[in-house]
Amino acid sequence: DAGVTQSPTHLIKTRGQQVTLRCSPKSGHDTVSWYQQALGQGPQFIFQYYEEEERQRGNFPDRFSGHQFPNYSSELNVNALLLGDSALYLCASSMGQHNSPLHFGNGTRLTVT
C-alpha cells in the first residue's frame, strides 16, 4: 500500500519564478493538506483540499494556490518566488474528518536563490 508520494524531492528556483509541487495521497484518502516547514520550525498550514475544492486556507498570500484532481492528487503552485519561500513543503493526506490522522509525504525541499 503506497503512502503519500511527493515530487520532486528537491528543487532550486530563482527569485521571481514559479513552481509546481505534486502530491499523491495515500490510497483511500480523499483530503490533502499542504504545509510549509522552515528549518527548525513546526509545519505551517497553507491550505486543505477536499472534493476538488479549497476547504480551508491558512495565513498565506495569494501567490500560493493549489488544485485537487478527481483522483484526489493535488498540486501546490507558488508564483513570484521570494527568498523566504525556501522551505520544506509537506503534503499530508487524510480521510477528511478532524479526527483522522494526517499521513505525511517526505516533502519537497525548495531552495530559492
Add this chain to the structure above:
Amino acid sequence: QQPVQSPQAVILREGEDAVINCSSSKALYSVHWYRQKHGEAPVFLMILLKGGEQKGHEKISASFNEKKQQSSLYLTASQLSYSGTYFCGTVSPGDSGAGSYQLTFGKGTKLSVIP
C-alpha cells in the same frame, strides 16, 4: 493561532520519563501529536478528542483538558528510538463553513534520549 509547546527541548537518559505540554487560546475539536525525526516526515502518534476518546500509540499516553484547551504527552521509560521533535497539532473550527477545520502545529519540542 499557533499552540504553545513546552519545554522547547529536553534531554533524557534511557528509562527516564518526560512530559510535553501544549496549550491553545482557541476552542478545539481535538489535539494531534506527531513525532519527526531528523530528515524525515512527521509521523502520527495520537489523537485526543473531546469526551476523552483517544486513538494512537500503545506505549505513549496523553491527556486533553477541553476546558483549558491544553494537552500533555507522557513519554514513560524512554527508549533511544523516542528521540526526535514532537509536535502538537490543535484542531479548531475553520472559517469556510460546515466541515471546515484547521490543524495548526506548535513549534515543537526536541527530545534527545541518551544511553
